[in-house]
Amino acid sequence: MRLGVLGCSAIARRRTLPAAAEIPELEITAVASRDAAKAAEFADRFGGTATTGYAALLDDPEVDAVYLSLPTALHHEWALRALRAGKHVLCEKPLTDRADRTRELTALARERNLVLRENFAFLHHPQHRTVADLVADGRIGALRTFTATFGIPPLPDSDIRYDAALGGGALLDVGVYPIRAAQLLLGPGLALSGAVLRVDERRGVDLAGHALLVSPDGVFADLEFGFQHGYRSRYGLWGATGALGLDRAFTPPAEHRPLLRVDEQDHAEEFVLAAAHQFRDSIAAFARAVLDRAPDEPAWLDAAEETARLVEQVRAAAVRVPA
Numbered sequence: 001m002r003l004g005v006l007g008c009s010a011i012a013r014r015r016t017l018p019a020a021a022e023i024p025e026l027e028i029t030a031v032a033s034r035d036a037a038k039a040a041e042f043a044d045r046f047g048g049t050a051t052t053g054y055a056a057l058l059d060d061p062e063v064d065a066v067y068l069s070l071p072t073a074l075h076h077e078w079a080l081r082a083l084r085a086g087k088h089v090l091c092e093k094p095l096t097d098r099a100d101r102t103r104e105l106t107a108l109a110r111e112r113n114l115v116l117r118e119n120f121a122f123l124h125h126p127q128h129r130t131v132a133d134l135v136a137d138g139r140i141g142a143l144r145t146f147t148a149t150f151g152i153p154p155l156p157d158s159d160i161r162y163d164a165a166l167g168g169g170a171l172l173d174v175g176v177y178p179i180r181a182a183q184l185l186l187g188p189g190l191a192l193s194g195a196v197l198r199v200d201e202r203r204g205v206d207l208a209g210h211a212l213l214v215s216p217d218g219v220f221a222d223l224e225f226g227f228q229h230g231y232r233s234r235y236g237l238w239g240a241t242g243a244l245g246l247d248r249a250f251t252p253p254a255e256h257r258p259l260l261r262v263d264e265q266d267h268a269e270e271f272v273l274a275a276a277h278q279f280r281d282s283i284a285a286f287a288r289a290v291l292d293r294a295p296d297e298p299a300w301l302d303a304a305e306e307t308a309r310l311v312e313q314v315r316a317a318a319v320r321v322p323a
């Protein structure tokens with residue numbers, strides 16, 4: 001798969017492109033930046049032809065698929081242009097900043113039979129399959145509550161996440177992780193019961209939030225997120241006979257061996273799980289989907305639509321508290 005890189009972002013430099021170099025069926029053939037020197041530096045380091053401006057990359061016949069890691073508010077425009085140009089798209093999370101924009105992209109991908117994935121790397125870590133299997137085997141009894149937390153410390157003042165016009169805010173940046181994890185572990189059809197957002201009124205972005213969802217079979221999902229916190233990335237499931245907790249749930253380093261803990265009335269057990277390079281595996285899964293046209297593609301599009309719907313409901317319903 002010949003990959004074009006749209007935007008020389010921090011995440012592309014730090015994670016995506018080093019991980020892409022480990023995937024034999026993938027070659028970087030073009031790199032685009034608004035800045036010629038940045039594109040040249042990326043091309044030197046990671047391969048491909050340097051291009052100034054994003055539009056030219058979409059006309060390049062040597063590009064089969066695009067990796068898009070622009071600020072969130074620009075995802076819609078550039079993913080749309082890439083799909084219209086016949087390119088498959090791996091877009092950084094969240095796919096867009098609004099549910100109607102997400103649905104426009106997913107509809108186009110379905111219509112043109114193109115692969116469109118949101119790069120939620122955590123979905124590719126096998127630790128969540130282990131959790132789901134333990135719950136399905138009845139290890140904690142009937143499931144009552146899912147609790148998920150993703151929070152990071154404050155960012156530099158100039159960060160794109162503090163810019164409302166670029167799609168900033170904690171809900172879109174970190175809140176989408178607990179939402180997507182609830183979808184993964186509780187299934188589709190989650191309904192919003194309530195939400196609160198702490199808002200920086202000067203910048204016009206939310207800095208933290210909580211959302212309470214309910215699954216169709218009555219399991220509560222209590223989700224918390226923000227960038228005003230000590231780093232925390234975990235979830236837990238609480239059932240009729242026990243509870244289960246997973247730390248480093250969303251961003252475990254490639255060498256990290258996850259610790260899964262099960263607590264029952266008179267007994268606790270810890271499982272040390274296998275390490276996995278979820279970032280590489282997300283990109284590799286995208287490349288395989290492009291090359292093989294994987295049959296599960298509609299499920300990825302459905303899940304992206306569901307995340308966008310829930311984000312929009314949180315935004316619409318949230319009680320706002322000043323920061």
Ligand SMILES: NC(=O)c1ccc[n+]([C@@H]2O[C@H](COP(=O)([O-])OP(=O)(O)OC[C@H]3O[C@@H](n4cnc5c(N)ncnc54)[C@H](OP(=O)(O)O)[C@@H]3O)[C@@H](O)[C@H]2O)c1
Nearest residue numbers: 007008009010011033034069070071072092093094119160
């Ligand atoms: N999956 C993950 O684990 C993960 C982790 C971090 C971030 N992300 C996502 O990746 C995306 C980028 O995040 P990041 O932290 O890498 O951001 P970043 O370093 O600020 O990069 C954004 C890039 O977008 C381009 N850009 C175009 N218009 C811009 C504008 N008006 N202002 C600033 N940049 C502009 C720039 O590339 P050029 O200058 O080269 O044109 C810039 O390097 C976000 O959607 C974020 O949610 C995902």
